[in-house]
Every structure is written in structure tokens, then in C-alpha cells.
Amino acid sequence: MYDVKVRGSLIEGNKSYHQISEDISKPVENKPPKWWYIAMSISTIMLLGGIWAVYITISEGIGTWGLNNSVAWGWGIINFVWWIGIGHAGTAFSIFLLILRQKWRTSINRAAEAMTIFAVLAAGLFPMIHMGRIWFAFYIFPYPNTRGPLWLNFNSPLFWDVVAISTYLMVSATFWYVGMIPDFATIRDRAKKTGSKIREGIYGMMSFGWDGSTRTWLRYETLAAILGGLAAPLVISVHSIVSMDFATSVMPGWHTTIFPPYFVIGAIFSGFGMVLTLMIIIRKMYKFQEYVTKDHINAIGRILTFISLIMGTAYMTEIFIAWYSGSEYEFYTFFMNRITGDYYWAFYIMITCNAIIPQLFWFEKVRTNITLVFIISIFINIGMWFERYVIVVTSLTKDYLPSAWADYSPSYIEIMFYLGTIGLFLVGVLGFFKFIPMFAASEIKGILRSTSEKPVRLEDN
């Protein structure tokens, strides 16, 4: 049985079931606050900027980016991996905690999964726009054709990416949506009471005619279990596959067996970072302290401490192997072009943000100081971006033949595009704030009895 003493209480303010429905449905039913409009317009502008950058890229050519013959992948792929990493948190979060029967997931997984969806969407854009001839992008699908038929190279990690990421998007989307159905039903019923036809119509449509029948609940639970059980290995495989984009190639600094686990952990790390950022915002902006309690933050903090230790170890291992392997190319990449050399700053930003700063979470005080946690979570996001920057850029700029070494710096088009995807992400998230119940009400109700010290209050007053 759940022990409140250890984890602390997950829902405060001695809620009643009805109260929970009330709280969670409110943002959907009321007009959004002023800050929401401001945020929305800002992120829309960013999004438009991104669209413009994409237009330029497609009409003029990839040459508008800062790439060259030696560094053929730049920000495009860095951001792709970064976003995918973030995209991992959501599902990883809800799934692993679901499997581990961690009850405190309930008030976070909805938001985390929403984040996943938008992050993966943003991520998916990069490899697409990154193509030289995007108008032939459909070549990448193995469809029957009259060229022989000419199929694909199924050994190519890029094709693995396509399969894995589309599957991942599909699975997490369904997982997310299935989770929302009962809450839609709640909103539908409430709408019926208040008599707002439109909302009733829409959410009625979306709730798939949900009635809390126990039979349905049984199957529903089973389905959730299956999805979870399948999504767990998927999450791991997807980022392993992304890592194989690098690991299966011959470039020094890429061609290592440590990459899959290292990337998966990294992904979860960045993901949790972003979850923190997001949850703290929700908590603050929507006054949800009672659902996202200090103890939630605390729990995430503990996990991050551990993961950041793993990250640190991974970095150390890489560097050690680079020396121990005796491969002069590996050695050069790590010692002359990461630890020292033109890109040392990126390397040290990475180390500091990922391996050192999170160590502050050892202290209870830090873990429970929301502002601090927020700042650190931002640092983690930055650090993880730089990790990808270090991996991609340093290996490509100086690889095997010094004659071909070339430096790399992004063009403003690339930067615009990146900001654009951030805009896309924010628009998505804000939309989520407005139109979708931010917590899995039914699940919270489910754990209410077992996770609060006081007995559940059944009478509303």
C-alpha cells in the first residue's frame, strides 16, 4: 500500500471527487487568462518566423544554411535530436512510472505526454526540411513503384528513424488520447448540465460515448497496460535508433557502442528537465499547487540527480575509451577538438549543465525551492542541446583527412527555423492548456483515497 510518509502527499487540500472534476475542468470551461494570450501571440510570431525560414530554405536551397562539404549536418540534426530527446520524457515518464506503479505519475503524465506529441512534431520537421529535395521525400517510403520496383536501403539508420519516429508518434498520441477519453466524458456531462451545446457536441464527439461502465474500465485498463508495455521498449528503441544515426557511421566520436544507452538516458534527462519546466509553469500559472505538490517536484529532482550522474559517467567513459582505444582519430576528436580546441566552450557548457549543476539536487532545500528547480531545469535543457552540438559539430569539422577539415557556424536561416519550432511547440502546449484537461482526473480520483492522509471528503460544501 502507498506510504504517504515516504513520498509525501500527492494531492493536497483534502479534495473531494467533485472538487477534482471542478478544478481540472475549469481551465477548459473558463476564458483563458491574459498571460495566455500574450504567450500565444509571441509563440505564434516565432512560428511564423520559422515558416518564413523554411520557405527560404526550400525555395533557395540548403545552401542558405551554414553547412559545407565537410559539415553536411548542422543545427538541423542537432535540433532534431534535441527535440526527440525532449519528446521522450512524456512517454518515458508515464510509461515507466505506470509499469513501476508509481502513483505520483498521475498528476504529471498528461502534460508530459502532451509535451511529447508537440516535441516529436517539432523534431520531425528537421529531417524533412533538411532534405535537399524535399519534394521527393516520398521516396523514403517503401511503396510499390514502376521503377523495377526499386525499394529502399533497409540498412540505413535514417529509414529506421522514419519507421521508429512515426510509430512513436502514433503510439504516444493514442496513449495520450485514450487516457483523455474519460475526462472528455466528464467535461461532456458538465457541459450538458451548464447547457453549452457546442462544447457538449465537441467533447461528446471526442469522448467516444464514454460511460464509466466497469466492463469498459476493465478493458480500458488492460489496453493501457498493453500500450504501456509496448511503449516502454519502443521509447528505448526509438532513441537508440536515433543514436544509431551516429553510432553506425565511421566518424570519430560517433562510432561508439555506448551511444544507444547514453542517448536514451540523455533523452529522458532532457525530457524530465522539460517536464519540470512545464509543470512548474502550469503549477504557477493555474494555481495547481495542490495537484503538483512540492513532493512531485522533489521526486523528479531525485531522479534527475541520479540521471545526471549517469550522464557524467557516460561522458567520462567516452573520453576514457577515446584514449584507451588508441585510435588516433578518436583521440584527436575528444582531446584536441572537444576538451581543447575550437569548440571547447560547447563541451564545457555541456558538462556543467548536464553533469555538475544538477548535482545541486542532492540537497533537499534545492529540490523543494521551486524557483531554483525551475532555473536548473532550464540549464538542463540548454546543456542537453549543447551535448548534441558537441557530438554533431566537433566530429564533422575535424574528422580523418585534415585537408577536408572545415569549420561550421549556423546561418540566421537555421536559427530562425529553430526558433520557429520552439514557437510551434509553445503554440501546441498553450493550446493543450486551454482545450484539454491538464491532469488525468479519473486517475487522480483513483489514487485520491490511497494517497492523502485525511479520509476522502465525500460531501461537497
Place this chain on the structure above:
Amino acid sequence: MKKYWRSLNELQGDLKVDSDPEFSITGINEDEVKGTGKTNRRDFLKMLGFGVGYATLAASCETPVHKAIPFLIKPDEITPGIANHYASTFFDGNDYCSVVVKTREGRPIKLEGNKLSGLTQGGTTARVQASVLNLYDSARYENPTKRATDIKWEDADKEIIAELQSIAEKGEKIVIFSSTVISPSTKKLFADFIEKYPSAQVVYYDAVSASAILDANQKSFGKRILADYRFDKAELIVSFNADFLGNWISPIEFTKQYSSKRKLEKTNPGMSKHVQFESTMTLTGSNADYRIPVKPSDEGALLIELYNKLAAKSGKTILSGGNAIVNVDSLADELWAKKGKSLVVCGTNDVNNQYIVNAINQLLDNYGKTIDVNSPLLLKQGNDEEVKAIVGEMNAGKVSAIFFYNVNPAYDYPEMDEFVTGLNKVGLSVSFASAKDETSKLTKYSLPDNNYLESWNDAEPKVGLYSLGQPTIQELFNTRQVQDSFLKFIGAETSYYTYLQKFWETEIYTKQSGLIDFTSFWNNSLHNGVFETANEAATFEFNSDGLADAAKNVISAGSGIELQIYENIGIGNGTYANNPWLQELPDPVSKVCWDNYLAVSYNYAKEKGLELGDLVSVNGKFELPVLIQPGQADETVAIAMGYGRTNAGLAGDNVGQNAFALINNSGNNKGYFISDVKIEKVAGNQKLALTQEYHTMQGRNIVRETSLDEYVKNPSSGNEAHLHAEEHSTTLYPKPEFKGHHWGMAIDLNACTGCSACVIACQAENNVPVIGKEEVINRRIMHWMRIDRYYSDMAGNPEVFNMPVMCQHCDNAPCENVCPVAATPHSDEGLNQMAYNRCIGTRYCMNNCPYRVRRFNWFQFTNNEKYSFTDNLDLSKMVLNPDVLVRTRGVVEKCTLCVQRIQEGKLKAKKENRALKDGEIQPACLQSCAADAIIFGDLNDKESNITKAYDNERNYHLLEELHTLPSVGYLTKVKNKDKDDFIA
């Protein structure tokens, strides 16, 4: 395409004025229908042959209409789709090369070396390879003009002849201001002209002059000749500032000879030893076994020193004035030991130095052995003194008519301002420049000459060695070849073609006895392109009287910073400034393109705090960016000539600065170095277009080298890593096997001089686009074949290693694995294929290629105003090779080992129902190589040269430890160098 053909149909109208039926372009006439008419491959309308004009409406879903325009009358020798080859001759007043012109549907698209020539033996240079693009140069004059307004040929002729006659009557001076002419018939024509107008005089003017050598030989032998050097006979080559592999006199010939002596066969390994004294790092210097940086002004003293050392040995009188900047004792000993098997050359245009060099060679009695004075070269005939005199007379108003043939003094004469003022005083000035240049802008008349691919011509590059040039295309524009103009001036009715034939009939046909009638002799020499006769030996007496004075007058102890003005590989003396291929050809040593720069030594840069690209002003004349050139002698700087053209055209205008302005013209001979140069750092930094930014091998064994005696001891010395890799090569998968052919290539790093002819040849063959300075700076150069150049260290006087790198066609290609759409699979013949139309441009393959040989079309380089160098204008598009696809934006491309040539060769064999011969298929790079450094063939053929090369202990593969199993091998570089440098 369609537009282009149309434009030529329009052209047809203008060309009707050409009355000569031989060149008639007005379709055909009745008797041609019956087949009795004259056929001529030069008939342009016919050339327009089966050019499938695409009037495609691809955008709409309508069936695009493709027009197929057949010949009106198909000439017998042309089959649409099959290339014709015509032997011809390339000579631009500077370089000579006997070439074979490859034409498709009547368009010359590629030049190849003519193996039959005894002089060039099938070798070419970058400039020769690129010259085909000049034919389609948009800067060419399209009509004769008078004061920049078009004029009819007839009128021009009438006016000019009238003026000439009046001038001749007055007995005023007429000058033919010409570059070196090696065409005997043209010389005859000049003679005829002088006969007609006795007051006429021909002056030979070389922008890059060898006048001093001629003068020196005058002094030493009483003959103003240019001896032919035999680097293939010399075992010890000592060169003072002579870039004989790059630009000096006859680079192709010398490269052939040199590399033949540098190649190693396992039985009795031996190679020549090469010592180079020079101030700036030239291509030749970079290949030397010993390279000693010296100031230009020290050269004289050094020569005297060397002479004295040798004189002492032979008991001759010692000269005064020697001083040992460098200790040359052991060099002298070695030379003495190699008496008659050594060769000392000097590239400095100073008669005293040259005289002493002659004396040294005389002491070593190299004459008749390694120096052939019997059948001298005729490639440089310029006489600096005469030229100076003429310019003087021009200013004095003594010259009333002047004709410029193949020269551009307004740009490259040292005191160009003085020249221009002089020119303005001349009443009748005519320029025959075929393309825009500075001089023709100033002359009264401009009577554009044909491109050499449109003209008849003959040449005698070396006494007794003749070659013919024939037109391979009808004049593109309303131009007329110079000789025809002169024939008009002397009132002759014949065309130069007949004149030429008559000349050969009388002069040259008589020299031979093999063929009984002239027609067959003519056809034969036309077919071969060359004709050689033995010429009787003459006696030469060396006259050493002047030596003492020479020693006295030798320039020594120059002061301050000394500036060397040198010729670079691509642009040369500036004639080709408007050739985008050459502009984008990275300099073999500095790897800079699209610019000239001030090369400074490492120490100088350190003390003056100069960085790469910092702008400095040179003598206050102009500003140039700085390049730190390892191997540059201290207290010296260098600038390449040929840049800073102002009226060259789209590509050539205002690229770099004109270094000719600095040449010292005070002496009898142009001095290509000057002392006391003022160099001030000015504000600003100009990015140089470098194709290689890291210059050392970082201790990786990329280019593997050994020394000769090491090699003799152990053939695989320096190549141990190969053995190691072979032993430790293991794989999960079965080794790929090839049932049919398995193409492979090997490159002998010892033979390769890095002259970069292959780079341009590849560009011409494979329609590689030119992308311009900006994109080169962005490190996006498109060359399929690049030549990596590594210094042993960045400071002081490093050793230099050249390594041509193209796609290695790995059997375990990393690029193939990662392409999601399988756009680059492996062929059954071991080629790494690239299907452009399948590529979606993920660029994963580029990332994963450890050799970085894959190129991406970052922009649309075709039909794009922004890249209007080669593939934008209809005219310049005519040079494209129809067998190779022009790549679109967003696809990756790379070396294909000239798969189109492979397929062609295979098909030829099949058609003739025979097996493929080894060496029958020649990729463009191999064909163009003057050093024969590249070997190509079938690795499954156990007899083939490539297999032999692979069995050679020197053979290794680039980055073989990655187990990519490349199909390109490299043979280790062997330097003929002792452990302890025998020169201080």
C-alpha cells in the same frame, strides 16, 4: 537547349556574309544533294545536327513536345551520338601542346593530349584542358569593330589597306606587335607582309619573357636560341628559380621527362635527384628533394660560388664576387661526380645569371647530353630590348601603324601607362584579340581572331618538329583568323587554308621521303597532328670571354624586402583570367583560388603580426591580402601575375591586383623581382578562397613516404602500416567478389607533381559546375577530384606532399550503407554508383565518407543568374558533355571513375566482338596527366598494369585501417634524400 539552337539559327543570318564556300553555312546547294558537293565538318548549321532541342512544358501535365532536328545533309564522318576526334595544336604564345579535340555533334567539348607528339607525348596542363572553355567565352568579340562600333570586314580591310599603303609610301614605321610565333607559315606570311610594306617590322613580345636566356645563348654560342633541356637524361637537377614543372618554357615536355626519371621500378631502382633554389614555393620547388629558400638577389653570387667550386675542380679561372650564402661544396662535388649526367637550369630573366649557368653546364659538359642545343625550342622568342625600343619610338611618335597579335601590353607591359600614351600617338592601331582585353579597348580597329579551335594553323615548337592545327567548328561569331586578315592586307586572294597547304607543300613536304604524294602526306600529318624530321647536327663553340664581366655585373646583395613576381598554374600570365575553370582552380601550393595575394614568410608574418587575409599595401600601388607561405625565403615576398584584369569579362574582371605594374624594366631584360618593397599593413582583412584550411597531416600517415636508399633496402619501407592493416583485416561479411570486371585505380605519389591538369580535365569531362569565390569560401567547392597538399610543418622550409583524392570506390563503402533511398549502391564492377535522380539529399553519405569526396549541390548552379560562370549562358553550355547528366539542386554527386568512358569502352569492345584491352579505357584525369601518375584498369585481369601496381610493395590505400576496401591505391612517395642533408 532549344533557345541555344535558335540563337544559332539567328546567327546564321549574320554569318551569310562569309563568302568562302568552304565555310559556307547557308545549308546546302544542289550539287551537295547529289553528293558531289564539298562536304565540310565545319558547316555549322549541320552541326546543329541531332541536338535534341527541348521545348519542354514539363510543368503542365501535357505531353512536353521535344523537337528532334536531324541534319539537313549529314556529313559522312559524323554520327549523332558518337564523338569525333581531331588532332590539333594548342599554342597561345606561351604554352605549346599537341592536342586531340573531342567533338560531339560538331561541338568541341574536351581536349586530350596527343600521344603521337614527340614533345608533349599526350600530356596536358590545366590551362590546355581549360582552353576549350575559351571557345565559348561570352567575352569574345562577335564582330570586327572600329572605335567600338561594328564594321564590315570589307570596309575594315579597305580602310586599313589604304592607310597602310599611304604609310608605306611615306616610309613610316609599321609594327607587328606579336607574341612569340611558332607557326612557320605565319612567319612566312609576316615576311610577305614586310615585303609588301618594307617599313614594317615584327616585334616579338613575351609577357613572361625568357629573353635573358636567348641573350645568354647569343653570348655563349653566338646563336639566339632556346636550348631544349632533357630532364629525362639528368640524374642531378639543380634549378635556380626555374618552375619547369609548372610554367617555365615547356612544362608538359619537362614534366614528362622529369616524372619518367622519378618513377621507380623494382629492378634497379634509381631516380633523379632534384635540388631547387628559389625564394617562393613553386610547384617545382614543392617536388624537389632539396629545396633551399634564397633571396632572388643572392642567386647571382650563389651561381658564381658554384661556378668557382666547379672551376677549381676543372682548373679553370675563378670568377670574382662569389659568396657562400649557402654552402654548396657538397653540391659541387655531387655535380662534378655526375658530370654529363647533370643539369643546371635558371629561370631568372637576367642575362648574367644565365650566362654563368651556361658556363656551369659547360664545365659539367652537359651540352649535347642533357642540354640539346642542336634542335632548340622556339617557344620563347620575345626580345625585351626591341620591345622597349619600340615603346620608346611609339612615344616619340615614330610609329604610325601597329598590329597587336595575341598580346595585351596595355595590361602586362611593365610601364603600361607609358605604353598607353605611346599607343595613343599611333595613327593606325589594330588588335586581333579574339576576346575582350585591355589593349583592344584602346586600338582603333579590333579585327577579332578566331579561337584556335576555329582556325587552321601550324606550329614548330622545336626545330624539326611540326604540328598542324585544324578547325573543329565553324566560327561561332563573325570573326576571321589573323592570317586571313594579313593575307587580305597584302592583297592575296587565297585563304590562309590554301596558303598553309601551299607552304607545307613547298617547305615541309620536301623534308620527308616516306609519302610519295602531298595529299596523303597532308592528310597523314593532319590526322596525326604532328610531323617530325631529323635535322642535321650543327656545331656549337662555347665562348667564355664575357664571363668575367658577367660576374661583375651580377646583381648581388639586394636590399630590404625583395618581391618575386611569379606565374601561377591556373591563370598564368593573365590570358585566361576570364576562364572560370582556371579562376576556381586552387593553386597547387597555396590552395587559394579566385585571388592573388602577397605570399610572406612565416617569420616575417610573425614579426609584423600579419594574419591570413590581412590587407597590406605594396609600394603604395595596390592592396593585397596576405598569405603566410611556408618555405617562403625570409625577407622576401611574392605576388602572382595575371590577376587584376580590368577588361577580361564576367569571371576575370577585378580579381586580385595586377602585379605586372611592379616589374622592373630598367635593365635590358625584364626583372621579375624588385628590392626595397614597401609593405604597410592597412586596415581590413579580406577572406581568401582557400580550398584547404589545415595544412599538416597531424601526424597521420596519409601520404606515406620513404627515402630512396631506405626503399632500396626494403621496398615496403614507409608502408609498414599497409602490411599491418592487411594482417589485421577481418570482417563479419564475406569479402565482396566481382564476376566480371573490377575497376581499380592507382596513383603514383612519386610521379604526381600536383600540376592539377586532372582537376580541370575532370571538370570538363563531368560537367562540374563553377560556384564562385563566395561559395568556395563557404567550403563548398564542387571539384570531383581535389589535390590535397600537406606541409611537413607550417614554419620554415617544409617538405610538401601532393595527394590527388577522388572517390575511392570502396567495396565496403560507408556512404552506401546509410543512404535511406539506396541512391548510391555498389555496381557489379566495383564502382560506387550515384543515381542523382534517386537522391533526396539527406547528405548522410557526405557525413559518412571518411575521404570527404562527396559534393552536394547547395544551390541550383545551372540556369542561375547568381552562378553565371559556366552553366548559365547558352553559349558556355555548349561545352557540356552530353553523356554526363548536369546535376540539379539538392543532390549529391562525386567521382564516377568516368563511368561514361568505361561504358563506351566496353560497348566498343562488344561491337568489335573482342576482349577489352588493358589501358583502353582512360578516365579523364588519367588521360590528361602529363606525369603518367595515374593507372586505371581491371583488377580481375591478372596481366593488367593496375594489378601489377596493386602487387607493388609501395601500394597502400587511404585510411585502410577503416576497412573500407577502397578501389583506389596510392604508391608511396620516395624522396631521393640522404639522412643528413648534403646541403647546409
Place this chain on the structure above:
Amino acid sequence: MQKNIIGIYKDETLIAPVINQLREQGVEVKDVYTPFPVNDIIEAMKLKTNFPYFAFAFGVIGFSLTFLFLYWTSAISYPLVLGGKPYLSLSFVVIIFVMVINVTVTGSLIAFFVREKKGPGTKPKFDSEDVNDDKFVVFIDKTAKMTDDDSAKISDILRSSGAVDVKENV
């Protein structure tokens, strides 16, 4: 017109005993509508599902289809030599793995909605009474042979067990 008896509760913990109690009376509870899954109720109702077997079947299908497709395309239909690898290379494992998950998930989803006859816009079989908010509803068929006092008895049991409200004949 089918008649039913419903008992409305506010405390889910009371329901499981009622179900058992009713079963002793020989009355089977047809269904219980709750705002969130309550395991005790599920156990009490003795509900089972064979959903996992479906999932497994889908998995097997996914595996075989993917493998056959990959093998056919790259070894039979148009074999290409890529990087000196054999036509049937190990790396297919990756794609197969992911595709198995893909097919299984899709399959299970479809199975779920088909089985539940739910889809966009379908009307709930039973709504109102705030079952999606905070009410728990025990739902009992009033079968034909069921007399009025039977139903009355049932209502009593419900009431006595703490139902806030009991409705008949809805």
C-alpha cells in the same frame, strides 16, 4: 420496454459488498458505472478479459509480415549491394522490432473500440447521474420474471447499503 433498477452511491467502497450481497439473493448486477476504475468492484463482478491474447496475435502477424516484406524486397525483388553487406542483413532486426510494436498497438486499439462499439460521436449507453464526476451507479436489469417485491427488496438492499438514491423502472 426494459426496466432497470439503479443505486447511486457516493462512496465506491460500499459497492463491492452490495454486489456480493445481491448475488446471494440470486440477483446479478448488470454493470457498475464509476468515474474511475475500482478494482474491488471488478473482482466482485468476476469480470475477465482475453484482450492480451489478441495483442499477442497481432504481434505475431506484425513480425511475420515485416520480415517477409523486408526479405522479399531486398533479396528477391530488387537485390542491391550496399556497402558490401549481404542482402539479408542483421540490421533488419531494428525495423522488425519497431513494426511489431506498431502493428500490435494499432491492432489492439482497433480491437478495443470495435469490442466496445465506441467511436467518434457514438452516444453513451448510460449517462447522467454524474458517473463521470463523483457518483457510482449500480445497474440492475429488472428481468421479466422479477416481481415488484423482488425489485423492492433489491432497492432496500441498495438503500440499506448506503446508496444516496435508488431509482426503479428507468
Place this chain on the structure above:
Amino acid sequence: MQTKLVYAQRINKLIALFLLLLIYNVSDVFSQKTPEDNFKTCAACHSIGEGRKIGPDLKGVTERRDEVWLIKFIQSSQTMVKAGDAEAVKIFDEYKIPMPDNAFSEEEVKALLNYIETFDPNAVVKVKKTVKADPNFLENEKSNLPKNTKGLFYLSIIILVLSIFDLTVTKFLKKAVLVHVTLIVSALFVMSMVTYQEAVNLGRYPGYEPDQPIAFSHKVHSGENQIDCEYCHSGAMDSKRSGIPSANVCLNCHNVIKEGANTGTAEIAKIHKAVEEGKAIEWVKVHNLPDHVYYNHAQHVNAGQMECEECHGDVENMGRLQQVNDLSMGWCLDCHRQKYIDIDNKYFGNQYKQYHDEIAKGMRKGVTVSEIGGENCGKCHY
């Protein structure tokens, strides 16, 4: 110059060849062997009383020359020329074009001469009348255009809309959700199939038969007159392009034949006009491959020993030339996978040992193109 001579000789050869062809295509009349029929052969070059054509006017030839000489000459003019018969050489020099040998017996020649002697011009006119013009001689009976499936597409759209509408609103079909679903699904299926087909056919034009500047009929030339493809498309054997005949090739025959059965003089005149004006004839290209495909006729026709028909279809019976196959990559590869190469070509002698052995052992019938790399990209794309 040398080339001139070669050229002249070639033209003569061509014309001679053409004449021989004429003989062959009237070979059917040899059965009757009436002098009138035999004279058709001569009529190609000779007229009687209508002046000089390629050969001299034969009016009164029997007076001009003695019979024995004539017989010899008609049977084989060239042998006489070679033999150096003064007369023969003189004629040959005058007319340049050699008169082909005729397989006539002495009797036939005598009869022929007799026919010439007693020749009545109207007879010829009669002959001409017998040939009747066919107004739509250019039309092909069979079209290879892909089926137009647009109608089907619209139909299925209607079905889709209707069934959805009925399902949601009208409920015309009660309790028949399955019917609706099946309708919707099948409609969607059809639509997607049609779309796919249309997409596939983008840029492919099977059945393409454009109008040409000259109403040229392959049926007439290669069908009825049995002219060999490579006589006009001479490039096919040794070039990547089979080539469209240049005007002079047309003229080899149409110098003589100035009038066609179907179009009269109108069309043939165009050739002469083009030649006189020196303007090339702009034919419309029928078989177009994309730029990125390298196709070589010699490889297929010469080395691969393929027949033209295998790709170009039954040209002999086409009026206006028509593209038969879709020329898609798949179409190429199908052939590459089935067709056996000419393994006996000495070129393969020192390679593919394994295949040679297997054939020797009888383990395989032949080697397909794809087995020697016929599926490699680099074979057609570079």
C-alpha cells in the same frame, strides 16, 4: 579532299541499295514475268520519252545501241564498266549512279526491249491510275493510350458522398451500416487506386502519337516497301542514337519518287523545299526518355542483338508513329531480367568464368542482362 570522294561513293551506294529494294518489293510480280511488270523495275530510274531521270531516257534505245550490248548491260552494267567497255564507262561517268544488276534471262530482256520499243505512253498512265489514295493512311487501328479512369473516380466520389450523407443525415437505408461502410470503403479504395495509377503515369506517354511536320507513314515505307529500319535510322548499330534520317537520306529515294500514292506530291515536296531553303525539318520526337537516363541503341541493337520491334512495337503497320511501351524503368528492368546476353561475344571471353562453366555444364541456359549488372544504377544513370 578525300572525304568528298568517300561521300560521293556512299551516296551512290545508297541509291543503288534503294533500287535493289525496289526490285525486291516488286518481287511478287516475277511470277508472271510480263515485260510490263519487269519494266516497273526500270521505271524507277528510266522513263520512255519523258526525258532523263536518274538513268537516261530509254526512248529509241534499241536504235541507239545494239541488242547484245544492251542485254549484257541490263543484266550487269557494272561488270561491263569494270571490264572497261568504252560505252558503259561513258554512261556511268555521265550518270554517276551505277545501274543495279537485273536477274533477267535473255528472253525477258528481249521482251523488255520489245516492250520499250512498242511502248504506248497511256499504258503507264493506266498503271498510275490503278494505285488509289487512302485518305486516312496515317491512322493506326490500335491505340496504346492508358485507360481513362477519371469517370470511375468521379463516380466513386459521388458514391462516397451519398453514403456518408445517408449514414449521417437521411438514414434512407435503415439498419444497414454495413452497406454504408462497404460502400465507403470500396469507394475510397477505387479512388486511391485511380490516383495511384494517374500518379504512376505522370510523365509517361504510352500511345503518344504526335502529328509530324510531314505526313510520313512508316506503314508505307517499312511496311509496304519493306525498307530496312537501319537504312534510315542508320545510327542504331553504332551510336547511342538511332538517328532521324537527314534530308539527303530521304532524297536518295525521293529524288526519283516525287509523288506518293496517298498524298501525291504535297508531302514529298516539303523535303525538297526544306533542302532548297536549307532549313532543317523539325520532327516531333516520339520516344522521349528523361534526361537522367542514358540509353544507347548500339548497346541494344548491336551488342544486345535486339529487334527494333521489341521496344518500338509493330512499326511496320503504323501510319503515324506511335509510342507503344511506357518506357518506364520497370519496363526496362523486366527485359533486363529475362533477356539473355550474347555470352559468345568474345568480349565476355575472359570474364564471368563461373557462368561459362555453368553453361558448359548445362546448369543454365544463358546469362540474363541483370546477372552481369543489368540492374546497376550506373548502367543507365550517370
